Amino acid sequence: MPQKDVVLTGDRPSGPLHLGHYVGSLRNRVALQGRYNCFVMVADVQALAANFDNPQRIRTHVREVCKDYLAVGIDPTKTTIFVQSRVSALFELATYYMNLVSVARLERNPTIKEELQHKSFAENVTAGFLTHPVSQAADITAFKARYVPVGEDQLPLIEVSNEIVRKFNRVYNTDVLKEAEAVLDKVQRLVGIDGKTKASKSLQNAIFLSDSVDVIKQKIQSMYTDPGHIKVTDPGKIEGNAVFAYLDAFYEDPDGLENLKTLYKKGGLGDSALKTLLNETIQTLLGPIRERRQSITDDTVDDVLEAGSIHASEIASRTLAEVRSAIGLWHP
Ligand code: TRP
Numbered sequence: 001m002p003q004k005d006v007v008l009t010g011d012r013p014s015g016p017l018h019l020g021h022y023v024g025s026l027r028n029r030v031a032l033q034g035r036y037n038c039f040v041m042v043a044d045v046q047a048l049a050a051n052f053d054n055p056q057r058i059r060t061h062v063r064e065v066c067k068d069y070l071a072v073g074i075d076p077t078k079t080t081i082f083v084q085s086r087v088s089a090l091f092e093l094a095t096y097y098m099n100l101v102s103v104a105r106l107e108r109n110p111t112i113k114e115e116l117q118h119k120s121f122a123e124n125v126t127a128g129f130l131t132h133p134v135s136q137a138a139d140i141t142a143f144k145a146r147y148v149p150v151g152e153d154q155l156p157l158i159e160v161s162n163e164i165v166r167k168f169n170r171v172y173n174t175d176v177l178k179e180a181e182a183v184l185d186k187v188q189r190l191v192g193i194d195g196k197t198k199a200s201k202s203l204q205n206a207i208f209l210s211d212s213v214d215v216i217k218q219k220i221q222s223m224y225t226d227p228g229h230i231k232v233t234d235p236g237k238i239e240g241n242a243v244f245a246y247l248d249a250f251y252e253d254p255d256g257l258e259n260l261k262t263l264y265k266k267g268g269l270g271d272s273a274l275k276t277l278l279n280e281t282i283q284t285l286l287g288p289i290r291e292r293r294q295s296i297t298d299d300t301v302d303d304v305l306e307a308g309s310i311h312a313s314e315i316a317s318r319t320l321a322e323v324r325s326a327i328g329l330w331h332p
C-alpha cells in the first residue's frame with residue numbers, strides 16, 4: 001500500500017480555541033483525517049515566547065485546547081495529537097535551521113510583524129519570538145508534512161519553511177527535507193464580533209468553542225452591524241457588517257442568505273431578526289461540540305497527549321537522525 005501523505009498543523013495554547021480557528025483550520029483537519037496521516041500539535045513552546053513569564057497560563061490551556069480538538073471531532077485513533085515541548089528533536093532541528101535564514105528575512109515576515117503590533121514588547125522583540133518561522137519549519141519538516149491546514153495569516157511562515165527546506169537540501173546536497181503546501185479553508189479569515197480585525201482571544205472579540213449558550217447569545221447581541229442602519233426600514237450595508245460575515249461563514253443555505261442580503265440592502269430587515277438567525281445558526285453548530293467537550297475527562301486528555309507525544313517523538317527523531325547525517329556532524 002502506498003504511504004499516506006502527512007498533514008501537520010498546530011495551535012498555540014494561549015487561550016481556548018474560537019470560531020476563527022474552527023473555520024480557518026479545525027474543520028479542514030476533521031475532513032482530512034483518515035485520508036492522510038495526520039498530526040496536530042499543541043504548540044506550547046511557541047506560545048511560551050509571548051508568555052515566558054506566565055508558563056502556568058500555557059500549561060492550563062494545553063489541556064483545554066486538546067479538549068477543543070476532541071470536541072470538534074479530531075479523532076486520536078486517526079490523528080496523532082501531541083505537545084510540542086515533549087518532542088525535543090524539534091528544537092535541535094530548529095537550531096540547525098537557524099543558520100539557513102537571515103535575521104532580515106525574519107524581521108520582514110508579515111505574520112511576525114502583524115503579531116508584534118499586538119504584543120507588549122514591540123520595540124524589544126525577543127529572539128524567541130522572531131524565530132517562530134524557524135521553529136515552525138522544524139515542526140513541519142520533522143514529520144515530512146506535505147500539507148499544512150492553516151489560516152491565511154500563516155502563509156508567510158510556510159514560505160519561510162519551504163525556503164529553509166530548499167536551502168538545506170541544496171547546501172547539504174540531499175533530499176531529506178520536503179516542501180509543504182498550505183491548505184486553506186474557503187473562509188480564510190473570520191472578523192471579530194467588533195467587525196474590526198480578525199477574531200482573536202487577545203483582542204477579546206471572539207466566540208469560543210466552549211462558550212455557554214448565554215455568552216454566545218450576548219456576544220452576538222453585541223456584534224457590529226451597520227451603524228447607519230437604525231430603523232428596520234433603513235437600507236443597510238453588508239460590507240463590514242460582522243453579522244453577515246458570520247452568516248457567510250456558517251449559514252448553510254447560500255441562496256437564502258443572498259435573499260436576506262438583498263432585503264437588508266433595500267431596507268426591511270432588522271438587525272435583531274438577523275442576530276436571532278445567527279444565534280440559532282451558531283448555537284446549532286456549537287451545542288453538540290459543547291456537549292461532547294463536557295464529557296471529556298482530564299485523564300482522557302492526558303492519555304491522548306502522552307501517547308501522541310511518544311509517537312511524534314519517534315517520527316521526529318528519525319528525521320533528526322537523517323538531518324544530522326546529511327549535515328555530516330561528528331558520529332563515532
Ligand atoms: N503558528 C501557529 C499558530 O499561530 C501554530 C504552529 C506552530 C503551527 N507550529 C506550526 C501551525 C506548524 C502549522 C504548522 O497557531
